[in-house]
Structure formats: structure tokens, C-alpha cells
Amino acid sequence: MLLKPDPTFYPSARMAMQGPRERHAYVALLDPAGDTRPDGLATVDLDPVSPTYGEIVHTVDMPDTGDELHHFGWNVCSAALCPYAPHPHIERRYLVVPGLRSSRIYILDTKADPRRPELVKTIEPEQLFERTGYSRPHTVHCGPDGIYVSALGNVDGDGPGGIFILDHQTFEPLGRWEVDRGPQYLHYDFWWHLAHDTMLTSEWGTPNMVEGGLNPELLVGRQYGHRLHVWDLRRRRHQQTLDLGDEHQIALELRPAHDPTKAYGFVNTVASVEDLTTSVFTWHRTNGTWQVERTVSVPPEPAATEQLPPALQPFGAVPPLSTDQVLSLDDRFLFLSCWGTGELKAFDVTDPLKPVETGSVRIGGIVARTPHPAHPDRPLGGGPQMVEASRDGKRVYFTNSLYRAWDDQFYPDGIDSWMVKVDVADDGGLSLDPDFFVDFSADGRRAHQIRLEGGDASSDSYCYP
Numbered sequence: 001m002l003l004k005p006d007p008t009f010y011p012s013a014r015m016a017m018q019g020p021r022e023r024h025a026y027v028a029l030l031d032p033a034g035d036t037r038p039d040g041l042a043t044v045d046l047d048p049v050s051p052t053y054g055e056i057v058h059t060v061d062m063p064d065t066g067d068e069l070h071h072f073g074w075n076v077c078s079a080a081l082c083p084y085a086p087h088p089h090i091e092r093r094y095l096v097v098p099g100l101r102s103s104r105i106y107i108l109d110t111k112a113d114p115r116r117p118e119l120v121k122t123i124e125p126e127q128l129f130e131r132t133g134y135s136r137p138h139t140v141h142c143g144p145d146g147i148y149v150s151a152l153g154n155v156d157g158d159g160p161g162g163i164f165i166l167d168h169q170t171f172e173p174l175g176r177w178e179v180d181r182g183p184q185y186l187h188y189d190f191w192w193h194l195a196h197d198t199m200l201t202s203e204w205g206t207p208n209m210v211e212g213g214l215n216p217e218l219l220v221g222r223q224y225g226h227r228l229h230v231w232d233l234r235r236r237r238h239q240q241t242l243d244l245g246d247e248h249q250i251a252l253e254l255r256p257a258h259d260p261t262k263a264y265g266f267v268n269t270v271a272s273v274e275d276l277t278t279s280v281f282t283w284h285r286t287n288g289t290w291q292v293e294r295t296v297s298v299p300p301e302p303a304a305t306e307q308l309p310p311a312l313q314p315f316g317a318v319p320p321l322s323t324d325q326v327l328s329l330d331d332r333f334l335f336l337s338c339w340g341t342g343e344l345k346a347f348d349v350t351d352p353l354k355p356v357e358t359g360s361v362r363i364g365g366i367v368a369r370t371p372h373p374a375h376p377d378r379p380l381g382g383g384p385q386m387v388e389a390s391r392d393g394k395r396v397y398f399t400n401s402l403y404r405a406w407d408d409q410f411y412p413d414g415i416d417s418w419m420v421k422v423d424v425a426d427d428g429g430l431s432l433d434p435d436f437f438v439d440f441s442a443d444g445r446r447a448h449q450i451r452l453e454g455g456d457a458s459s460d461s462y463c464y465p
Contacts, residue, residue: 008092008454009078011464013258013329016078016391022452023047024115025388025397026095027419028069029059029445034101034404038062039069040445041097041108043115044419044438046397046452054421054436058116059443062106067099068404071449073140074459075107075147076168082194082463085144087168094120095451096147096166098137100403101211103128105137105149107171114453121171129155131173132164136207139189143461146174150190150201157207161187178231182238186225189253192233194461195260198290199231200283202251202267213405214311220273222246228254228267228283230290242292244281247274251281255327255334255458257352261465264352266295266334268322276300276315278322280336282352296355298322301341307367309412318366321410323402324386326457328393333358333428335387335396340410342368342383344398346428358428363420364400366410372420373434382407382415388450389424389457396422396430401446416441419450 010016024047029040043058062069075094080087093111098104103125108117129135134151141148147166153159162184163177178184188204203225204210209218218224226248230240244251248269256265264284271278280296300317312318321340327333327349334355336345342365347355362370369379382400389396399419401407407415421436440447451459 003089005081005088006092009081010460011078011081011462013462016455016460016462017329017393019391019454021392022390022454022456024057024453026117026451027399028072028097028448029440029443030068030401030404030448031065032404032407032415032444032446034068035066038065039067039099041069041095041117042440042447043117054438056438056443060108060117060119063119063122064102064104066102067104068101069097069448070100070403071139072097072451074142074451074455077142077455078460078462079142079144079194082144090168092455096140096149096171098140098149100136100138103135103137123171123173128173132176134162134164134176141191141461142459144194147171148177148190150187152187152204152210153206153208157211159185159187159206161206163190163201177236179236180238183241184229184238188225188251191254191256191265192461193256193260193263194233194463196263196285197233199233200254200256200265201229201231202254203227204250204252211405213409216311219249222249222273224249225251226269227251228292240290242283242290244269244292244294247272248279249273252323253325255325257331258327258329258462259331259465260463262331266325266327266349266352268325268336270321270323271319276317276319278320278338280322280325280334280355284352293353295353296336296347298336298338298345303367309366309410311409312366326387326389326396328389329391329457330393333393333424335389337384337387337398339383339385339402341365342370344384344387344396344422344430346424346430348428359425359430361422361430361432363432372418372437373432374437380416380418381411381413382417386449388452390452391456393457394424396424397450398422399447399450401448407446415446417446419447
């Protein structure tokens with residue numbers, strides 16, 4: 001406990017943008033075989049004046065195999081400065097790292113040496129099952145009153161999925177968050193508008209629907225998620241369902257405006273069953289009612305059948321497969337990953353209902369295999385996947401692995417994993433940093449989510465404009 005709030009907490013996103021530059025990143029690593037070696041958490045040096053800039057400076061291995069580390073987060077963040085936060089003096093020092101397949105949760109302490117996190121606690125799956133009834137913990141967000149964690153399903157791998165809470169100090173699972181879930185069954189991401197007492201959740205599928213890879217029958221049958229759910233955050237009750245249209249399958253990442261006076265945000269869908277288009281939808285509240293509109297469409301790219309993996313050969317095209325997005329802290333730019341075509345796009349979303357594309361870079365891709373400037377003769381598998389932006393919005397980092405079974409399905413020849421950096425111009429133009437290429441191929445594990453020192457564009461929530 002601190003006598004005053006952690007200096008990495010900021011009352012507003014505007015103040016966070018003025019904070020110090022990130023010096024290192026934490027990157028989740030997964031074993032592509034699934035059970036031959038433990039997953040890990042790598043520390044990457046991001047300090048441009050450091051002699052080890054752009055290098056992996058440490059890796060901590062988990063004690064078990066089969067975890068599939070995926071999305072992780074901080075124990076506490078700027079939300080602790082909200083007027084009703086009960087824990088304003090807890091430090092941002094612990095990383096809460098769930099194993100998506102094992103339902104195990106690791107707690108790592110970064111305080112003693114931020115470059116060398118130390119494993120200090122493990123929450124075993126049996127305890128999670130007993131306390132919450134959920135399994136497959138997926139996304140971690142630090143809220144004003146606890147650590148919120150989403151889960152894809154129940155103990156048997158079916159639905160409903162939902163959210164549970166961990167205690168800020170002990171990390172003990174407290175129980176299921178929902179009091180009245182209404183019609184909500186499928187689950188994926190969640191985030192909130194704290195000043196509006198509203199949470200939103202999105203839909204992917206139950207563990208049994210997704211762990212074996214993308215199921216073509218479920219996709220064509222429009223059985224994956226395509227809805228947003230609106231919740232009363234304080235009362236923990238379902239209020240409204242926003243249907244994106246069942247042709248828009250797999251509604252993933254939620255990116256609400258960082259300014260708490262604004263009541264809108266963005267969600268991306270992976271593919272349309274009608275034309276393989278990937279989309280971004282904008283939700284917003286008008287006259288007290290939440291609505292959603294499709295505001296970005298990214299079409300597939302034609303490709304010869306022999307260039308495609310079996311899952312895509314009947315379509316004769318590469319879908320963009322948008323799997324992640326991040327919104328800059330000034331709410332100006334939205335960065336959208338297109339894992340299938342190997343493209344990262346930037347949009348000016350100053351008008352959230354009329355995004356304007358401002359930039360693009362290409363690397364990897366199912367067909368293109370576009371190399372990085374640092375290795376122009378090396379074709380790359382995978383593509384822009386997990387995206388993270390610096391607090392000042394000038395740098396975007398991303399990795400190229402999605403999810404083990406899905407990696408193998410869309411890149412059957414394998415993925416050598418990497419992490420790259422994109423520089424963002426004042427007008428939203430993008431350019432790959434030719435001197436930043438973190439190669440995980442020697443390690444043999446695949447890089448997934450990135451968290452930046454002191455918070456990033458998708459870590460914190462703010463209660464002041």
C-alpha cells in the first residue's frame with residue numbers, strides 16, 4: 001500500500017498521454033505444441049537509448065504446461081482514481097495472467113525488477129470452478145472495485161460465459177459478476193463507460209465451439225457471436241441487446257472512448273458469411289438509448305486456390321480476419337489488425353460514425369507473406385494480430401499469433417513468431433520501424449498479447465475528462 005496514489009495512475013487520458021515513454025513491454029508466449037513446454041512471459045526492451053533496445057531481456061516460464069497464455073492485465077490502474085474507488089493506494093505492480101485452456105491464473109510481481117517479473121501466486125482451476133462456475137479465463141480489466149476477468153464458458157466448456165471478480169489485494173476469486181444476465185449466453189470481451197454506469201460485452205463462442213479451430217458449419221450456420229450486450233454496471237443486470245446482424249460472425253474487441261464524457265465505442269467482427277468482409281461497428285447512446293451502426297468495411301482479397309489453406313480454398317479469397325483493434329488515448333485514431341491479409345490499418349475516428357482511413361502497413365499475411373524491412377528476403381507467416389498503442393499515441397506494437405488451433409488452421413505451414421513497431425505520424429500515417437523486429441523463432445514459442453510498462457491504450461479506464 002502507498003501513502004499516495006501510484007504515479008502511473010492518471011485522472012484523465014489527456015494526462016496519461018503526457019506521461020513518460022514506455023521502457024519495456026511484457027509479451028505472452030504460448031507453446032505451439034500445447035503440452036511439450038510451459039508458456040512464458042517475455043520482457044522486451046523498448047528504451048531507444050538502451051544497448052538492448054528491441055531485444056528480449058528476460059523470460060519467465062510458467063510452472064505448468066498446457067496453459068495457452070492469452071490476454072492478461074494489471075491488478076490495478078487509473079480507474080483507482082474514480083470518486084467511488086475503494087482502493088486508490090494499491091500499486092500497479094502485479095500482472096494477472098490467465099491460461100485460456102488450463103483455466104489457471106498466474107500472478108506476477110514486477111516491482112523488485114520490472115524487467116524480471118516474479119511468479120508469486122497461482123490460482124488453480126479447481127478454485128476458479130468452485131468460486132465462479134466459469135472456466136477459460138480470457139480478458140483482464142482493472143476496475144475501480146476489483147479485478148474483472150471474462151470467461152468463455154462454464155466448467156464443461158459450454159455456456160453461458162461471463163465475468164468474475166478477483167480481490168484487489170489477495171487475488172482470491174470472489175464469484176460471478178452477473179446478477180441477472182437476461183438473454184446473454186455467448187461471451188468474449190467486456191469494457192465499460194464508468195461515468196455512465198454501463199458495461200458492454202461481446203460474443204465469440206463457448207470453449208467447445210472455438211478450441212478446435214474455426215468450425216465452418218458453425219460459421220455458415222451463423223452460430224458464432226454477433227451481438228453486444230449492455231449492462232447496468234453497478235446493479236450488474238442486463239439491460240439491452242444490440243444485434244450486429246447474424247451474417248457478421250464473431251464480435252470481438254470492445255474499445256470504448258477514453259473520455260468519460262463520451263458514450264460511444266467500437267467493436268470489430270471477424271468475417272461476414274455473405275462476402276468474407278470484416279467490419280467495425282460503432283455503438284453510441286442517443287436520447288438515452290444505445291444503438292449500433294456499421295462504420296468500417298474491409299473486403300477480402302482474391303487469391304488462387306493453391307495459395308490458400310484448406311479452410312479458405314472454397315472461397316477463392318483471403319478474408320481480412322480482423323482480430324484486434326486499439327483506440328488511441330485521445331480518441332482520434334483506431335488501429336485495426338487484419339490478420340488474414342497481413343495489414344494494419346489506421347482510421348481517424350474523430351467523428352466515430354464516419355471513420356476515415358489514414359494509413360496502412362503490410363507484413364505477413366496468409367498469401368502475401370510480406371517481409372519486414374529488417375529482413376527483406378524472409379517471408380513472414382502470421383500477420384498483425386494483438387495490437388497495442390503507446391500512451392502518447394505515437395507508437396503501435398503488434399505480434400502475429402492469434403490462438404494455437406486457429407494459427408494452425410490458417411497458417412498450416414507454421415508461424416515463426418515476431419513483434420514489430422509502427423510509428424504513427426501526426427496525420428495518422430503509418431510506417432514500420434525498420435530497426436525494430438523482435439524475433440521469437442529461437443525461443444520457439446508464439447507471441448500474443450503485449451502490455452506496456454505503466455499502462456497503455458487498452459489497459460486503463462479514466463473517470464475525468
